[in-house]
Amino acid sequence: MVELPGARITADARERALRELSAHLVAGRLSLVEFDERSTRAAAVTTKAELAALFADLPGQTPTAHAMAPRDPISTPALLTAVGATAVIVIALLTGYGWWLLALAGAVAVGGGVLAVVRARKSSGQ
Structure with missing residues (x-):
């Protein structure tokens, strides 16, 4: 199955993105203001392209639908x-x-x- 950047994401994907942003905050890659802005945007994104844009300047993989498997709740x-x-x-x-x-x-x-x-x-x- 081919995944398109405009494909919609799930609520689990948004939650995983928020956890990833929190990890970047703890690691010192984001300031509190940047974290707040990106978290607000992450809660509102609907497509994979919008999600990828939140992580474009951060190291590591951009969370994808496959990487969005829930971790420990x-x-x-x-x-x-x-x-x-x-x-x-x-x-x-x-x-x-x-x-x-x-x-x-x-x-x-x-x-x-x-x-x-x-x-x-x-x-x-x-």
Whole structure:
């Protein structure tokens, strides 16, 4: 089967692209502003060509439909924590208010505690 650049992508492909962009952010290849811009665009892309454009200047392979096989699923609390942390950092940088970072630290601590309690109850069968 021949894959065309204008072919539509799936929601899984968009999610994989977001994970790849996060990896580039962690590796220092993208700034927070670039990551925010590309993440917004990645959530809206519909074709393989649009997806490839997001990764044109980044090293490594451009995520393709074949490479979009799901990896280990990200738990909902972990995903929400990552998205919330990114949003708080961007807001803190844009507004200049450092107390947002303190709020982030508190939210992560509370979220981690809640997650630990939920996992403990789940493993004990409650």
